Amino acid sequence: MLGKIAKWMQSKELTAGKDELELDPNLIPEHVAIIMDGNGRWAKKRGLPRVAGHRAGMKAVKEVTRAANDLGIKVLTLYAFSTENWKRPKDEVDYLMKLPQEYILTELDELIEQNVQVRMLGNPEQLPSFTVEAVLEAKERTKLNTGLILNFALNYGSRDEIVQAIQQLAGDVKCGQVDIEEISEEIFNRYLYTNGLPDPDLLIRTSGEVRLSNFMLWQLAYAEMYFSEVYWPDFSKRELWKAIYNYQHRNRRYGAV
Numbered sequence: 001m002l003g004k005i006a007k008w009m010q011s012k013e014l015t016a017g018k019d020e021l022e023l024d025p026n027l028i029p030e031h032v033a034i035i036m037d038g039n040g041r042w043a044k045k046r047g048l049p050r051v052a053g054h055r056a057g058m059k060a061v062k063e064v065t066r067a068a069n070d071l072g073i074k075v076l077t078l079y080a081f082s083t084e085n086w087k088r089p090k091d092e093v094d095y096l097m098k099l100p101q102e103y104i105l106t107e108l109d110e111l112i113e114q115n116v117q118v119r120m121l122g123n124p125e126q127l128p129s130f131t132v133e134a135v136l137e138a139k140e141r142t143k144l145n146t147g148l149i150l151n152f153a154l155n156y157g158s159r160d161e162i163v164q165a166i167q168q169l170a171g172d173v174k175c176g177q178v179d180i181e182e183i184s185e186e187i188f189n190r191y192l193y194t195n196g197l198p199d200p201d202l203l204i205r206t207s208g209e210v211r212l213s214n215f216m217l218w219q220l221a222y223a224e225m226y227f228s229e230v231y232w233p234d235f236s237k238r239e240l241w242k243a244i245y246n247y248q249h250r251n252r253r254y255g256a257v
Contacts, residue, residue, distance in 0.1 A: 021242060021245045023241065023244060024248055027247075027248045029073060029200075029244065029247055030073070030075065031076075031077070031198045031199065031200045031201055031202075032073050032200065032201070032203075032240075032244075033076075033077040033078075033200040033202070033204070033215070033216055033223070034064070034076070034077070034205070034206070035079045035204070035205040035206070035209075035212075035213060035215055036057060036060070036079060036080070036206060036232040036235075037205055037209050037232055038053075038208075038209075038230075038231030038232045039053030039054045039056065039232055040054075041207060041231055042056060042232070042233045043056070050092055051092060053233060054092075054095060055099075057232045058102070059233065062103075064076070064235065064236075064237065064240055065111075065150055066114070066237070068240065069114055069115075069116060069147060071240075073148060074148065074198070075151065075198065075200075076148060077121065077151035077153060077200065077216070078150070078151065078153065079153045079215050080099075080152045080153055081097075081122075081153070081154045081156070082153075082155075082213065082214060083122075083160050083214070084157065084213075084214065086126070097127065097128050097130075097131050098130075100131050100134050100154065101130055101133075101134040104118075104134045104135070104138045105134070108142075111142060111145075111150070112145065114147060114148075115145045115146060115147030116147050116150050117146070117148070117150065118135070118150050118152070119139060119149055120135045120151065120152050120153075121151050121152070121156050121193040121194065122153055122155040122157075122193065123164075124155065127154060127155050131154070135152065151197075153216075158217040158218065162218060164191075165188065165192050166191075169183070194216075194219055199220070199222070199223065200216065200223045201224065201247070202224050202225075202226060202244070203216075203220055203223045203225045204227075204240075205225070205226075205227050205228070206230055206231060206235050207229070208228075224250050224252065226243040226246055226247065228242075228243065
């Protein structure tokens with residue numbers, strides 16, 4: 001792993017300013033979550049339709065996924081479509097629903113080659129069948145991979161996730177499968193979409209917005225947060241490097257002095 005990081009640091013793009021941004025390979029965050037924001041504004045700035053920004057954002061997904069895998073990050077969670085995004089214009093929503101299928105069609109072979117495992121967080125019930133089928137195909141074909149776990153949060157809302165978890169837990173209590181006195185954070189975690197995964201160490205949000213937007217509210221309790229002014233289509237491996245450099249220079253106390 002250290003060799004992969006060293007090789008990446010030798011690239012021309014990343015060695016520019018290397019002295020200021022040299023990373024400690026022993027302090028790479030285990031789980032990075034990203035709110036990919038700014039596609040529409042990126043397009044508007046260039047006089048393009050919003051969907052052009054979403055397409056450009058796919059290239060950033062590819063680059064950041066490669067970079068995260070090279071760095072040895074174990075889990076990368078990307079906020080792709082929220083439960084609130086259904087309020088957007090129908091043509092934009094329709095286009096967004098096609099992107100997972102397009103991304104997987106073009107990138108799945110490389111993801112398999114790179115030992116990446118694809119997963120999904122969110123409620124699939126409202127999603128079009130072709131979107132769900134594309135994600136399920138990717139999950140099935142990468143399920144034995146042991147490298148980076150790439151989570152796409154689709155039709156995901158944290159409040160919805162928590163409510164569903166409470167409903168399922170309450171049902172198990174009612175049926176006698178769980179003793180109410182035994183309920184703990186650990187047991188509650190089992191009912192969340194992220195069951196079995198570590199909580200994010202680092203949250204990144206692009207485009208200058210400084211809010212969580214109903215994203216992983218439970219899981220982000222002790223995450224470090226990094227807000228970038230860069231619109232998502234322009235968020236490169238260099239920008240990821242900068243976010244992790246910033247993360248490594250913080251003191252994570254988890255409530256201690």
